[in-house]
Amino acid sequence: MRDLFIKKVVFYSAIISFLLIACTKEKTDYEAERGNTVAENTEFKEVTSLVSSGYSIRIEALGGVLYRGYNDIRVIINKQQNNEPVAVSSVKLLPVQTNVQGMKIVCPHQSEMDYTLDGRYFSGYSVFTDESSAAVNWSLEIDFTVGGQTFTATQHVTVKPQVNKNRNLTTFTGKDGEQYLIALIAPWKPTVSENKLVAGIYKLDAAQLSYTTVNGYTLQLDPRMPEPSMGNHSSPNNKDLVQQADGLYHGVVNYTMTGNWTLNFILVNQNGRVIAGTEVPKDFTPGVEGRKSELYIDILF
Amino acid sequence: MLSLGWNVHGQNNPVTRDTTRRLAEVTVNAAAKKRIENDLKMTVSVDEYLASASNISFIKRGAYAWEPLLNNMSSERSTITIDGMHVFGACTDKMDPITSYVESNNLAAIDIKSGQEGNLHGATVAGSIDLKRRNTAFGLQKKIGGAYQTGFEFNNKQTFNLGNLYYSSDKFVADGSIAFRKAGNYYDGNDDEVRHSQYNKFNASLGLAYKTSPLSAVRVDAIFDRAKDVGFPALPMDLSLSRAIITSAAYKQLFEEGLVKVWDTKVYFNAVEHYMDDTTRPENLVHMDMPGWSTTYGLLSKINLQKDRYSSEIQVNAYDNLSIAEMRMYPQDRSKQTMFAYSWPWVTTRFASVAMNNALDLSDISRLVFGGSLGLNYNYSKYVEFNWIFHPGSPQKKNRFLPSLHASYQLNIGQFDFSLGTGFGHRAPSVSEAYGYYIYNSFDRYDYIGNPDLKNEVSYEANASAGFKTGKLSIGAKANYFFIQDYIIGRILSLGSPMNYQSVGVKGYTSLDHATLFNLALNAQYQILPGLDWKAVLTYARGQDNMGGNLPFIRPLSYQTSLHYRYKMIGVQTSMNGDFSQVNFSPEYGEDQTASYKIWNVSADYTFTIGKLNAVFQVGAENLFNEYYSTYADWGNIPRMGRNIFTSLKINF
Ligand SMILES: [Cu+2]
Numbered sequence: 001m002r003d004l005f006i007k008k009v010v011f012y013s014a015i016i017s018f019l020l021i022a023c024t025k026e027k028t029d030y031e032a033e034r035g036n037t038v039a040e041n042t043e044f045k046e047v048t049s050l051v052s053s054g055y056s057i058r059i060e061a062l063g064g065v066l067y068r069g070y071n072d073i074r075v076i077i078n079k080q081q082n083n084e085p086v087a088v089s090s091v092k093l094l095p096v097q098t099n100v101q102g103m104k105i106v107c108p109h110q111s112e113m114d115y116t117l118d119g120r121y122f123s124g125y126s127v128f129t130d131e132s133s134a135a136v137n138w139s140l141e142i143d144f145t146v147g148g149q150t151f152t153a154t155q156h157v158t159v160k161p162q163v164n165k166n167r168n169l170t171t172f173t174g175k176d177g178e179q180y181l182i183a184l185i186a187p188w189k190p191t192v193s194e195n196k197l198v199a200g201i202y203k204l205d206a207a208q209l210s211y212t213t214v215n216g217y218t219l220q221l222d223p224r225m226p227e228p229s230m231g232n233h234s235s236p237n238n239k240d241l242v243q244q245a246d247g248l249y250h251g252v253v254n255y256t257m258t259g260n261w262t263l264n265f266i267l268v269n270q271n272g273r274v275i276a277g278t279e280v281p282k283d284f285t286p287g288v289e290g291r292k293s294e295l296y297i298d299i300l301f
Numbered sequence: 302m303l304s305l306g307w308n309v310h311g312q313n314n315p316v317t318r319d320t321t322r323r324l325a326e327v328t329v330n331a332a333a334k335k336r337i338e339n340d341l342k343m344t345v346s347v348d349e350y351l352a353s354a355s356n357i358s359f360i361k362r363g364a365y366a367w368e369p370l371l372n373n374m375s376s377e378r379s380t381i382t383i384d385g386m387h388v389f390g391a392c393t394d395k396m397d398p399i400t401s402y403v404e405s406n407n408l409a410a411i412d413i414k415s416g417q418e419g420n421l422h423g424a425t426v427a428g429s430i431d432l433k434r435r436n437t438a439f440g441l442q443k444k445i446g447g448a449y450q451t452g453f454e455f456n457n458k459q460t461f462n463l464g465n466l467y468y469s470s471d472k473f474v475a476d477g478s479i480a481f482r483k484a485g486n487y488y489d490g491n492d493d494e495v496r497h498s499q500y501n502k503f504n505a506s507l508g509l510a511y512k513t514s515p516l517s518a519v520r521v522d523a524i525f526d527r528a529k530d531v532g533f534p535a536l537p538m539d540l541s542l543s544r545a546i547i548t549s550a551a552y553k554q555l556f557e558e559g560l561v562k563v564w565d566t567k568v569y570f571n572a573v574e575h576y577m578d579d580t581t582r583p584e585n586l587v588h589m590d591m592p593g594w595s596t597t598y599g600l601l602s603k604i605n606l607q608k609d610r611y612s613s614e615i616q617v618n619a620y621d622n623l624s625i626a627e628m629r630m631y632p633q634d635r636s637k638q639t640m641f642a643y644s645w646p647w648v649t650t651r652f653a654s655v656a657m658n659n660a661l662d663l664s665d666i667s668r669l670v671f672g673g674s675l676g677l678n679y680n681y682s683k684y685v686e687f688n689w690i691f692h693p694g695s696p697q698k699k700n701r702f703l704p705s706l707h708a709s710y711q712l713n714i715g716q717f718d719f720s721l722g723t724g725f726g727h728r729a730p731s732v733s734e735a736y737g738y739y740i741y742n743s744f745d746r747y748d749y750i751g752n753p754d755l756k757n758e759v760s761y762e763a764n765a766s767a768g769f770k771t772g773k774l775s776i777g778a779k780a781n782y783f784f785i786q787d788y789i790i791g792r793i794l795s796l797g798s799p800m801n802y803q804s805v806g807v808k809g810y811t812s813l814d815h816a817t818l819f820n821l822a823l824n825a826q827y828q829i830l831p832g833l834d835w836k837a838v839l840t841y842a843r844g845q846d847n848m849g850g851n852l853p854f855i856r857p858l859s860y861q862t863s864l865h866y867r868y869k870m871i872g873v874q875t876s877m878n879g880d881f882s883q884v885n886f887s888p889e890y891g892e893d894q895t896a897s898y899k900i901w902n903v904s905a906d907y908t909f910t911i912g913k914l915n916a917v918f919q920v921g922a923e924n925l926f927n928e929y930y931s932t933y934a935d936w937g938n939i940p941r942m943g944r945n946i947f948t949s950l951k952i953n954f
Contacts, residue, residue, distance in 0.1 A: 193686030
């Protein structure tokens with residue numbers, strides 16, 4: 001009897017374990033889901049390097065590629081002969097676009113680069129307004145000071161089309177007749193959550209042919225899913241972007257699910273005047289593609 | 302035995318002195334129990350059986366898997382267990398109440414307790430529903446036995462085949478059951494087909510018990526349930542597959558001497574998977590996948606004490622549940638990226654409690670029942686960022702203490718008995734109430750958002766009953782009143798916008814300052830002639846929020862009455878039930894006024910023998926006059942079944 005019992009128990013446990021492991025549908029791998037459209041690009045690699053006045057200059061960016069839009073850039077300067085570090089007191093960056101007519105325009109950038117002690121490099125950023133093409137050429141001008149003496153080096157670089165929609169930019173003419181540029185900086189990889197949204201807002205100085213940071217404006221935000229089946233879906237608890245000490249504009253965007261989103265903007269100057277952008281309908285309209293503001297950036301994750 | 306909550310005698314059975322007999326009784330009390338059947342039908346579904354209890358009502362989303370409401374409160378307010386084991390459904394839309402994972406032929410009884418008297422298995426407000434499985438005794442004279450039931454119901458072409466078998470020796474017992482049900486769409490009282498109301502269910506169970514000593518036994522049990530291609534006419538999607546495996550291993554020890562009489566310990570595991578399907582609804586604008594999973598591990602251990610006039614049961618419960626529900630929407634241009642979110646963002650619930658219920662016979666005519674429990678409830682939301690969208694900064698982990706107390710006094714004077722009781726208890730919000738994310742409710746057409754910071758719901762209750770009994774007549778009245786502080790309910794949010802395309806807005810679970818509920822049931826039973834019995838129940842309920850507004854899903858004044866006649870081998874029964882017009886409905890929660898209805902049912906059965914086998918054949922009709930109706934709790938006002946002629950055959954061997 002006892003043997004029979006044990007046999008039965010074994011048989012029965014075998015059935016159960018078979019049933020347990022056989023889950024019909026796999027659960028979504030959420031970590032993978034979030035990264036579906038955005039490549040992980042967290043490592044700085046060499047974009048290009050050059051030798052100037054006895055110094056080797058190495059320019060680095062995430063993944064070793066410069067893209068249209070916002071790019072973090074690092075510059076490392078060493079002695080040419082032995083590659084030993086040198087005491088560089090300052091590095092200035094100047095990204096310049098040369099178009100087919102030979103006109104030179106300086107894109108938005110951080111001029112005076114910051115020194116980072118532990119990595120012994122200088123860091124800054126540049127917002128490339130276009131990708132390189134037959135009509136558009138990019139070069140980086142680097143001014144560096146060693147022992148009170150300033151040297152200048154220039155290097156041609158290639159700017160690739162942006163692959164991450166979360167780093168998109170838009171250029172437009174404001175109601176004040178000025179040329180503006182808004183570039184998304186963060187999040188690089190959004191999640192279904194509350195995301196800190198960072199953007200740079202710049203204005204073209206027509207006389208200097210250079211972009212300068214716009215100060216004291218507000219970028220009003222209304223994120224929505226444009227997909228017709230989502231019926232103009234939006235999210236709660238978003239915050240308009242306002243300028244902070246770093247000169248960039250900071251706000252909050254909530255993404256309620258993965259997919260295509262449109263960041264609808266209204267740019268307002270310090271006097272409350274609308275510079276660009278329009279209100280979008282707020283009602284829920286299933287089956288109808290969401291209407292976008294005249295000023296918007298599409299993202300996808 | 303449908304032991305209704307107020308009847309406490311069922312709860313603390315005085316333990317007999319004879320331990321060998323007791324082992325048979327306590328471990329395994331199958332044979333003597335009344336079968337699971339209702340006044341009209343001998344082969345019923347679990348839902349049909351539960352419906353005969355006066356304090357149970359149902360939200361119906363179709364023909365299958367009705368959500369049981371105890372004391373007019375939704376299922377998150379009651380603890381629903383299978384032999385004390387917690388099982389949690391894997392559907393955010395409540396397509397799979399726990400009662401859908403068992404079948405009438407693997408149950409011996411359903412134990413319903415009202416209010417805080419139901420705190421033994423866990424924290425509750427409404428009470429508890431414990432589905433008790435069949436448990437054959439050791440050493441039956443008839444070593445092998447069983448039953449087979451088959452039948453056909455004409456309205457929805459339902460066929461069912463239910464079989465159960467036992468083997469019983471002095472040392473070893475095996476119980477097995479298997480059940481198939483398959484039904485097509487049903488037709489309403491206007492003879493119109495109610496599309497998407499089909500179902501297909503398979504259920505099997507196995508239990509093995511081995512007597513390890515004269516006073517101890519081990520038992521392992523498993524239930525496997527699978528529902529396939531189940532239509533939910535009231536919902537925008539159907540069910541393609543739902544599977545549950547419910548397992549347990551138990552050890553029971555009896556004691557011949559001393560205060561402790563029985564010690565019963567069980568470990569359990571169950572896993573539920575649930576896959577909804579909207580490809581059956583081509584009219585839907587958006588194609589979605591909504592799979593859900595729920596996995597629970599648990600333990601319960603109980604001792605029964607008895608000394609003189611005092612008896613007590615003390616139970617320790619612990620479980621760990623993980624609930625996951627996903628939502629993936631497909632864009633109209635399928636080449637584009639899909640849209641994904643969690644409707645349950647991997648929510649863990651851990652619960653532990655100690656409960657003690659006592660009965661003290663104060664005198665030969667009076668008894669005091671009192672008890673309490675203390676529970677600790679822990680929640681963890683793995684992807685808490687989903688919850689932060691509506692509730693920025695809410696904690697990822699949350700601990701709650703859930704105390705409960707109750708006391709009642711029972712008096713029995715001659716033919717009269719009275720009882721008076723009170724209770725107090727907390728419950729934690731459910732996974733959906735605390736962590737749900739854009740769960741579409743097709744009743745009021747809102748997307749619901751959980752709130753992790755909800756306060757415990759706190760219930761204060763009072764109950765009373767009175768009864769009178771003679772040999773032929775019994776009449777009784779039971780009433781209870783709940784004052785529920787921080788009553789959890791969905792309220793329109795001014796934030797956000799709907800995600801599901803059918804939805805009209807977003808509601809967030811919030812706490813009302815309080816709500817009140819009153820339930821009254823009157824019942825009477827009379828033997829008109831030998832063999833001719835009459836029964837009637839009248840129920841009334843009223844639920845209000847703190848502003849005096851009506852709560853949703855409160856049953857209007859309703860009645861059930863039946864006549865039974867038995868002559869030799871023939872039984873005839875007729876019953877009538879109905880609701881009066883719903884006066885106190887709640888437009889705020891999506892209700893409209895439901896008209897009154899009245900349903901007549903009849904059935905007849907004949908008992909005969911085929912050789913050594915004992916058989917019963919039954920034929921009958923539900924909704925004889927083919928009334929077109931829907932009840933206050935029919936989701937989306939879907940019409941109920943019209944005339945249904947049913948036949949069934951039961952063979953016992
Ligand atoms: Cu479901």
